[in-house]
Amino acid sequence: MHIPDGILPAAIIVAGYATTGGVTWYSLRQIKRDRNPQENIPKASLLTAAFFVASWVHIPVPPASVHLILNGLMGTILGYYAFPAILIGLFFQAVMFQHGGLSTLGVNASMFGIPAILAYHLFQLRYKFGKNNRVWTGIFAFLAGAGGLGLSVVLFFFLVITNIPANIDAAIERNAIYGLVLAHIPLMLIEGAFTAAVALFLMRVKPELLESR
Amino acid sequence: MNFKWKIIIPFAFLSVFGSSASAIAHGVRMQARETQAIEVNAEYDTGEPMAQAQVTVYAPNDPATPWLEGTTDKNGNFIFTPDSSQPGNWSVQVRQAGHGSIVNIPVEGNQAPTEGNGTAVPATNTPRIASSESANFTPLQLILMGAAGVWGFIGTALFFMRGNKSNSELRRSESQNG
Numbered sequence: 512m513h514i515p516d517g518i519l520p521a522a523i524i525v526a527g528y529a530t531t532g533g534v535t536w537y538s539l540r541q542i543k544r545d546r547n548p549q550e551n552i553p554k555a556s557l558l559t560a561a562f563f564v565a566s567w568v569h570i571p572v573p574p575a576s577v578h579l580i581l582n583g584l585m586g587t588i589l590g591y592y593a594f595p596a597i598l599i600g601l602f603f604q605a606v607m608f609q610h611g612g613l614s615t616l617g618v619n620a621s622m623f624g625i626p627a628i629l630a631y632h633l634f635q636l637r638y639k640f641g642k643n644n645r646v647w648t649g650i651f652a653f654l655a656g657a658g659g660l661g662l663s664v665v666l667f668f669f670l671v672i673t674n675i676p677a678n679i680d681a682a683i684e685r686n687a688i689y690g691l692v693l694a695h696i697p698l699m700l701i702e703g704a705f706t707a708a709v710a711l712f713l714m715r716v717k718p719e720l721l722e723s724r
Numbered sequence: 725m726n727f728k729w730k731i732i733i734p735f736a737f738l739s740v741f742g743s744s745a746s747a748i749a750h751g752v753r754m755q756a757r758e759t760q761a762i763e764v765n766a767e768y769d770t771g772e773p774m775a776q777a778q779v780t781v782y783a784p785n786d787p788a789t790p791w792l793e794g795t796t797d798k799n800g801n802f803i804f805t806p807d808s809s810q811p812g813n814w815s816v817q818v819r820q821a822g823h824g825s826i827v828n829i830p831v832e833g834n835q836a837p838t839e840g841n842g843t844a845v846p847a848t849n850t851p852r853i854a855s856s857e858s859a860n861f862t863p864l865q866l867i868l869m870g871a872a873g874v875w876g877f878i879g880t881a882l883f884f885m886r887g888n889k890s891n892s893e894l895r896r897s898e899s900q901n902g
Contacts, residue, residue: 516826518819553884563870607870683778687776
Protein backbone atom coordinates (compact mmCIF):
# COMPACT_ATOMS: atom_id res chain seq x y z
CA MET A 512 0.00 0.00 0.00
CA HIS A 513 3.07 2.25 0.08
CA ILE A 514 2.76 4.94 -2.57
CA PRO A 515 5.78 4.79 -4.91
CA ASP A 516 7.47 7.62 -6.78
CA GLY A 517 5.80 9.09 -9.81
CA ILE A 518 2.17 8.53 -8.76
CA LEU A 519 1.30 11.75 -6.99
CA PRO A 520 1.62 15.37 -8.19
CA ALA A 521 4.33 17.60 -6.76
CA ALA A 522 1.94 19.67 -4.62
CA ILE A 523 0.78 16.58 -2.69
CA ILE A 524 4.37 15.42 -2.23
CA VAL A 525 5.38 18.79 -0.76
CA ALA A 526 2.29 18.82 1.46
CA GLY A 527 3.17 15.29 2.62
CA TYR A 528 6.66 16.36 3.64
CA ALA A 529 5.27 19.44 5.40
CA THR A 530 2.73 17.36 7.35
CA THR A 531 5.33 14.77 8.27
CA GLY A 532 7.72 17.51 9.40
CA GLY A 533 5.05 19.03 11.63
CA VAL A 534 3.89 15.75 13.14
CA THR A 535 7.49 14.62 13.72
CA TRP A 536 8.21 17.86 15.58
CA TYR A 537 5.05 17.46 17.67
CA SER A 538 5.82 13.78 18.42
CA LEU A 539 9.37 14.59 19.49
CA ARG A 540 8.03 17.33 21.74
CA GLN A 541 5.62 14.86 23.35
CA ILE A 542 8.47 12.35 23.75
CA LYS A 543 10.65 14.98 25.39
CA ARG A 544 8.02 15.42 28.07
CA ASP A 545 8.57 11.82 29.21
CA ARG A 546 10.40 11.41 32.46
CA ASN A 547 13.04 9.26 30.79
CA PRO A 548 12.72 9.19 26.99
CA GLN A 549 15.64 6.78 26.66
CA GLU A 550 13.69 4.09 28.47
CA ASN A 551 11.30 3.67 25.56
CA ILE A 552 13.91 3.68 22.80
CA PRO A 553 14.62 -0.09 22.95
CA LYS A 554 10.89 -0.77 22.61
CA ALA A 555 10.64 1.67 19.69
CA SER A 556 13.73 0.17 17.99
CA LEU A 557 12.41 -3.38 18.26
CA LEU A 558 9.03 -2.41 16.87
CA THR A 559 10.72 -0.46 14.07
CA ALA A 560 12.51 -3.68 13.14
CA ALA A 561 9.14 -5.48 13.16
CA PHE A 562 7.58 -2.74 11.01
CA PHE A 563 10.58 -2.83 8.66
CA VAL A 564 10.23 -6.55 7.93
CA ALA A 565 6.41 -6.67 8.16
CA SER A 566 6.09 -5.58 4.55
CA TRP A 567 7.71 -8.88 3.56
CA VAL A 568 4.95 -10.90 5.19
CA HIS A 569 2.38 -11.29 2.45
CA ILE A 570 -1.07 -12.55 3.17
CA PRO A 571 -2.99 -13.95 0.23
CA VAL A 572 -6.33 -12.19 -0.17
CA PRO A 573 -7.90 -13.38 -3.42
CA PRO A 574 -7.39 -12.29 -6.15
CA ALA A 575 -4.26 -10.47 -4.99
CA SER A 576 -2.24 -10.43 -1.80
CA VAL A 577 -1.61 -7.76 0.79
CA HIS A 578 1.26 -7.35 3.20
CA LEU A 579 1.31 -6.62 6.91
CA ILE A 580 1.66 -2.96 7.87
CA LEU A 581 1.40 -3.01 11.69
CA ASN A 582 0.98 0.76 12.08
CA GLY A 583 -1.96 0.28 14.47
CA LEU A 584 0.20 -2.01 16.62
CA MET A 585 3.02 0.54 16.56
CA GLY A 586 0.70 3.26 17.83
CA THR A 587 -0.88 1.02 20.45
CA ILE A 588 2.42 0.02 22.02
CA LEU A 589 4.60 3.06 21.31
CA GLY A 590 2.35 6.09 21.55
CA TYR A 591 4.10 9.14 20.13
CA TYR A 592 7.28 7.14 19.56
CA ALA A 593 5.38 5.41 16.74
CA PHE A 594 5.62 8.35 14.34
CA PRO A 595 9.42 8.67 14.21
CA ALA A 596 9.67 4.87 14.28
CA ILE A 597 7.39 4.55 11.25
CA LEU A 598 9.27 7.34 9.47
CA ILE A 599 12.59 5.53 9.99
CA GLY A 600 11.12 2.17 9.00
CA LEU A 601 9.65 3.65 5.80
CA PHE A 602 12.95 5.34 4.96
CA PHE A 603 14.79 2.02 5.18
CA GLN A 604 12.10 0.21 3.18
CA ALA A 605 12.34 2.84 0.43
CA VAL A 606 16.13 2.99 0.30
CA MET A 607 16.79 -0.74 0.52
CA PHE A 608 13.89 -2.37 -1.26
CA GLN A 609 12.35 0.47 -3.30
CA HIS A 610 9.19 -0.20 -1.32
CA GLY A 611 7.52 3.19 -1.45
CA GLY A 612 9.60 6.06 -2.72
CA LEU A 613 11.85 8.77 -1.37
CA SER A 614 9.75 11.53 -2.94
CA THR A 615 6.63 10.05 -1.35
CA LEU A 616 8.28 9.36 2.03
CA GLY A 617 6.47 12.32 3.57
CA VAL A 618 3.09 11.24 2.21
CA ASN A 619 3.61 7.63 3.29
CA ALA A 620 4.82 8.61 6.77
CA SER A 621 1.74 10.77 7.30
CA MET A 622 -0.51 8.09 5.84
CA PHE A 623 0.76 5.42 8.27
CA GLY A 624 1.95 7.58 11.16
CA ILE A 625 -1.02 9.81 11.90
CA PRO A 626 -3.43 6.83 12.15
CA ALA A 627 -0.88 5.22 14.48
CA ILE A 628 -1.09 8.20 16.85
CA LEU A 629 -4.88 8.07 16.69
CA ALA A 630 -4.72 4.33 17.42
CA TYR A 631 -2.70 5.17 20.54
CA HIS A 632 -5.40 7.58 21.74
CA LEU A 633 -8.07 5.01 20.97
CA PHE A 634 -6.18 2.43 23.04
CA GLN A 635 -5.94 4.88 25.94
CA LEU A 636 -9.75 4.88 26.14
CA ARG A 637 -9.48 1.49 27.84
CA TYR A 638 -8.66 3.29 31.09
CA LYS A 639 -12.26 4.48 31.19
CA PHE A 640 -13.24 0.85 31.80
CA GLY A 641 -10.82 0.09 34.57
CA LYS A 642 -7.05 -0.11 34.54
CA ASN A 643 -6.48 -3.85 34.52
CA ASN A 644 -9.52 -5.11 32.73
CA ARG A 645 -8.27 -7.77 30.30
CA VAL A 646 -11.45 -7.86 28.25
CA TRP A 647 -11.52 -4.14 27.56
CA THR A 648 -7.77 -4.03 26.94
CA GLY A 649 -8.22 -6.75 24.33
CA ILE A 650 -11.18 -5.01 22.73
CA PHE A 651 -9.49 -1.63 22.54
CA ALA A 652 -6.24 -3.15 21.28
CA PHE A 653 -8.22 -4.84 18.52
CA LEU A 654 -9.98 -1.59 17.64
CA ALA A 655 -6.69 0.33 17.68
CA GLY A 656 -4.88 -2.24 15.51
CA ALA A 657 -7.70 -2.54 13.00
CA GLY A 658 -8.63 1.15 13.10
CA GLY A 659 -5.05 2.38 12.63
CA LEU A 660 -4.71 0.35 9.46
CA GLY A 661 -8.26 1.16 8.37
CA LEU A 662 -7.64 4.89 8.58
CA SER A 663 -4.44 4.50 6.56
CA VAL A 664 -6.39 2.62 3.90
CA VAL A 665 -8.96 5.43 3.79
CA LEU A 666 -6.19 8.03 3.44
CA PHE A 667 -4.55 5.98 0.69
CA PHE A 668 -7.91 5.68 -1.07
CA PHE A 669 -8.51 9.44 -1.11
CA LEU A 670 -4.93 10.23 -2.11
CA VAL A 671 -4.83 7.97 -5.14
CA ILE A 672 -8.43 8.30 -6.28
CA THR A 673 -8.26 12.09 -6.39
CA ASN A 674 -4.95 12.02 -8.24
CA ILE A 675 -5.57 9.76 -11.21
CA PRO A 676 -3.65 11.30 -14.12
CA ALA A 677 -5.72 12.37 -17.11
CA ASN A 678 -3.92 10.18 -19.61
CA ILE A 679 -4.94 6.82 -18.14
CA ASP A 680 -8.33 5.18 -18.11
CA ALA A 681 -9.87 6.49 -14.90
CA ALA A 682 -12.62 3.86 -14.73
CA ILE A 683 -10.19 0.92 -14.84
CA GLU A 684 -7.87 2.58 -12.36
CA ARG A 685 -10.76 3.35 -10.00
CA ASN A 686 -11.92 -0.26 -10.07
CA ALA A 687 -8.40 -1.45 -9.34
CA ILE A 688 -8.24 0.92 -6.36
CA TYR A 689 -11.61 -0.30 -5.03
CA GLY A 690 -10.31 -3.86 -5.31
CA LEU A 691 -7.14 -3.03 -3.40
CA VAL A 692 -9.05 -1.23 -0.65
CA LEU A 693 -11.48 -4.13 -0.23
CA ALA A 694 -8.54 -6.55 -0.04
CA HIS A 695 -7.35 -4.66 3.04
CA ILE A 696 -10.50 -5.37 5.08
CA PRO A 697 -9.41 -8.93 5.97
CA LEU A 698 -5.96 -7.52 6.78
CA MET A 699 -7.58 -5.08 9.22
CA LEU A 700 -9.12 -8.01 11.09
CA ILE A 701 -5.79 -9.87 11.09
CA GLU A 702 -3.82 -6.89 12.39
CA GLY A 703 -6.52 -6.09 14.95
CA ALA A 704 -6.39 -9.64 16.28
CA PHE A 705 -2.59 -9.58 16.28
CA THR A 706 -2.51 -6.26 18.15
CA ALA A 707 -4.97 -7.63 20.74
CA ALA A 708 -2.85 -10.76 21.16
CA VAL A 709 0.34 -8.73 21.64
CA ALA A 710 -1.36 -6.33 24.08
CA LEU A 711 -2.82 -9.16 26.18
CA PHE A 712 0.52 -10.98 26.16
CA LEU A 713 2.38 -7.85 27.29
CA MET A 714 -0.28 -7.21 29.93
CA ARG A 715 0.46 -10.63 31.40
CA VAL A 716 4.26 -10.69 31.19
CA LYS A 717 5.35 -7.05 31.30
CA PRO A 718 2.40 -4.72 31.85
CA GLU A 719 4.61 -1.64 32.24
CA LEU A 720 5.39 -1.81 28.50
CA LEU A 721 1.80 -0.86 27.76
CA GLU A 722 1.97 2.20 29.98
CA SER A 723 3.40 4.66 27.50
CA ARG A 724 3.06 7.62 29.79
CA MET B 725 19.56 13.42 -65.72
CA ASN B 726 20.08 10.51 -68.08
CA PHE B 727 18.41 7.13 -68.09
CA LYS B 728 21.28 5.35 -66.38
CA TRP B 729 21.07 7.57 -63.30
CA LYS B 730 17.33 7.10 -63.07
CA ILE B 731 17.98 3.40 -62.60
CA ILE B 732 20.95 3.73 -60.28
CA ILE B 733 19.54 6.21 -57.77
CA PRO B 734 16.56 4.08 -56.60
CA PHE B 735 18.82 1.06 -56.29
CA ALA B 736 21.30 3.07 -54.30
CA PHE B 737 18.53 4.20 -51.96
CA LEU B 738 17.24 0.68 -51.59
CA SER B 739 20.64 -0.72 -50.82
CA VAL B 740 21.20 1.92 -48.17
CA PHE B 741 17.79 2.20 -46.51
CA GLY B 742 16.01 -1.08 -47.24
CA SER B 743 17.48 -3.38 -44.69
CA SER B 744 16.41 -6.99 -45.08
CA ALA B 745 14.05 -7.52 -47.96
CA SER B 746 12.17 -5.43 -50.42
CA ALA B 747 10.24 -6.39 -53.53
CA ILE B 748 8.77 -4.13 -56.17
CA ALA B 749 6.17 -5.48 -58.53
CA HIS B 750 3.45 -3.99 -60.71
CA GLY B 751 1.45 -1.73 -58.40
CA VAL B 752 2.45 -3.58 -55.26
CA ARG B 753 5.12 -2.48 -52.92
CA MET B 754 6.05 -4.69 -50.06
CA GLN B 755 8.64 -4.20 -47.44
CA ALA B 756 9.71 -6.32 -44.55
CA ARG B 757 11.95 -4.80 -42.01
CA GLU B 758 13.43 -5.98 -38.79
CA THR B 759 12.72 -3.52 -35.98
CA GLN B 760 13.45 -3.52 -32.32
CA ALA B 761 10.40 -4.31 -30.25
CA ILE B 762 10.50 -3.72 -26.52
CA GLU B 763 8.82 -6.08 -24.14
CA VAL B 764 8.03 -4.79 -20.68
CA ASN B 765 7.12 -7.16 -17.90
CA ALA B 766 5.59 -5.68 -14.77
CA GLU B 767 5.12 -7.57 -11.57
CA TYR B 768 4.62 -6.76 -7.91
CA ASP B 769 7.50 -7.46 -5.57
CA THR B 770 5.73 -10.65 -4.52
CA GLY B 771 6.24 -11.94 -8.05
CA GLU B 772 2.59 -11.66 -9.04
CA PRO B 773 2.16 -10.17 -12.51
CA MET B 774 0.51 -6.77 -12.79
CA ALA B 775 -2.35 -7.99 -14.97
CA GLN B 776 -4.37 -5.42 -16.93
CA ALA B 777 -2.23 -2.59 -15.60
CA GLN B 778 -2.22 0.63 -17.57
CA VAL B 779 0.91 1.38 -19.55
CA THR B 780 1.97 4.80 -20.78
CA VAL B 781 4.96 5.19 -23.08
CA TYR B 782 6.75 8.53 -23.37
CA ALA B 783 9.04 9.35 -26.29
CA PRO B 784 12.45 10.93 -25.53
CA ASN B 785 11.72 14.19 -27.34
CA ASP B 786 8.47 14.84 -25.45
CA PRO B 787 8.54 13.30 -21.98
CA ALA B 788 5.31 15.06 -20.95
CA THR B 789 2.88 13.81 -23.60
CA PRO B 790 2.07 10.10 -23.75
CA TRP B 791 3.30 8.62 -27.02
CA LEU B 792 1.42 5.36 -26.61
CA GLU B 793 -1.10 4.01 -24.12
CA GLY B 794 -2.12 0.43 -23.49
CA THR B 795 -2.61 -2.26 -20.92
CA THR B 796 -0.56 -5.26 -19.91
CA ASP B 797 -1.84 -8.75 -20.55
CA LYS B 798 -2.69 -11.19 -17.77
CA ASN B 799 0.99 -12.03 -17.34
CA GLY B 800 1.95 -8.40 -16.92
CA ASN B 801 3.57 -8.22 -20.37
CA PHE B 802 3.43 -5.33 -22.80
CA ILE B 803 5.20 -5.12 -26.16
CA PHE B 804 5.67 -2.03 -28.28
CA THR B 805 7.93 -0.83 -31.08
CA PRO B 806 9.61 2.49 -30.36
CA ASP B 807 10.06 5.05 -33.08
CA SER B 808 13.77 4.63 -33.74
CA SER B 809 13.99 8.03 -35.39
CA GLN B 810 13.82 9.31 -31.83
CA PRO B 811 16.93 7.97 -30.11
CA GLY B 812 17.26 8.41 -26.38
CA ASN B 813 15.57 7.16 -23.25
CA TRP B 814 12.05 5.91 -23.76
CA SER B 815 10.08 5.95 -20.53
CA VAL B 816 7.49 3.31 -19.84
CA GLN B 817 5.20 3.83 -16.87
CA VAL B 818 3.06 1.00 -15.55
CA ARG B 819 0.36 1.86 -13.07
CA GLN B 820 -2.34 -0.04 -11.24
CA ALA B 821 -4.32 0.96 -8.16
CA GLY B 822 -1.91 3.67 -7.09
CA HIS B 823 1.07 1.37 -7.55
CA GLY B 824 3.50 1.45 -10.37
CA SER B 825 6.96 2.10 -11.67
CA ILE B 826 8.81 3.80 -14.47
CA VAL B 827 11.51 2.16 -16.54
CA ASN B 828 13.81 4.00 -18.94
CA ILE B 829 14.90 2.12 -22.03
CA PRO B 830 17.75 3.55 -24.12
CA VAL B 831 17.00 3.26 -27.84
CA GLU B 832 19.70 3.80 -30.45
CA GLY B 833 18.57 5.58 -33.59
CA ASN B 834 20.16 3.41 -36.25
CA GLN B 835 17.12 2.48 -38.28
CA ALA B 836 14.72 4.12 -40.67
CA PRO B 837 11.57 5.58 -39.10
CA THR B 838 8.92 3.03 -38.31
CA GLU B 839 5.36 3.44 -37.32
CA GLY B 840 4.84 2.48 -33.70
CA ASN B 841 1.93 0.37 -32.74
CA GLY B 842 1.72 -1.28 -29.39
CA THR B 843 -0.32 -4.29 -28.53
CA ALA B 844 -0.45 -6.43 -25.48
CA VAL B 845 0.50 -9.91 -26.51
CA PRO B 846 1.46 -12.97 -24.49
CA ALA B 847 5.08 -13.58 -23.74
CA THR B 848 7.07 -14.49 -26.81
CA ASN B 849 10.70 -15.06 -27.51
CA THR B 850 11.37 -11.38 -28.00
CA PRO B 851 15.10 -10.96 -27.74
CA ARG B 852 15.01 -7.62 -25.96
CA ILE B 853 13.71 -7.49 -22.41
CA ALA B 854 13.34 -4.26 -20.47
CA SER B 855 14.22 -4.72 -16.85
CA SER B 856 12.98 -2.52 -14.06
CA GLU B 857 15.59 -0.64 -12.10
CA SER B 858 14.19 -1.69 -8.73
CA ALA B 859 14.79 -5.41 -9.21
CA ASN B 860 18.53 -5.38 -9.56
CA PHE B 861 19.25 -7.25 -6.36
CA THR B 862 19.46 -11.00 -6.03
CA PRO B 863 17.37 -12.62 -3.28
CA LEU B 864 20.55 -13.24 -1.29
CA GLN B 865 21.47 -9.56 -1.44
CA LEU B 866 17.97 -8.61 -0.33
CA ILE B 867 18.09 -11.01 2.61
CA LEU B 868 21.51 -9.69 3.63
CA MET B 869 20.31 -6.08 3.39
CA GLY B 870 17.20 -6.91 5.40
CA ALA B 871 19.22 -8.74 8.03
CA ALA B 872 21.65 -5.80 8.27
CA GLY B 873 18.72 -3.40 8.71
CA VAL B 874 17.06 -5.54 11.36
CA TRP B 875 20.34 -5.95 13.20
CA GLY B 876 20.76 -2.17 13.15
CA PHE B 877 17.43 -1.75 14.91
CA ILE B 878 18.05 -4.56 17.40
CA GLY B 879 21.54 -3.23 18.06
CA THR B 880 20.05 0.19 18.80
CA ALA B 881 17.61 -1.45 21.20
CA LEU B 882 20.38 -3.39 22.95
CA PHE B 883 22.53 -0.27 23.19
CA PHE B 884 19.84 1.71 24.97
CA MET B 885 18.86 -1.23 27.17
CA ARG B 886 22.45 -1.57 28.28
CA GLY B 887 22.57 2.16 28.99
CA ASN B 888 19.52 1.87 31.19
CA LYS B 889 20.89 -1.05 33.13
CA SER B 890 24.25 0.54 33.76
CA ASN B 891 22.54 3.78 34.76
CA SER B 892 20.32 2.01 37.25
CA GLU B 893 23.24 -0.02 38.58
CA LEU B 894 25.19 3.19 38.94
CA ARG B 895 22.34 4.80 40.83
CA ARG B 896 22.01 1.75 43.07
CA SER B 897 25.72 1.69 43.88
CA GLU B 898 25.66 5.44 44.52
CA SER B 899 22.77 5.07 46.92
CA GLN B 900 24.54 2.17 48.66
CA ASN B 901 27.74 4.18 49.02
CA GLY B 902 26.00 7.32 50.12
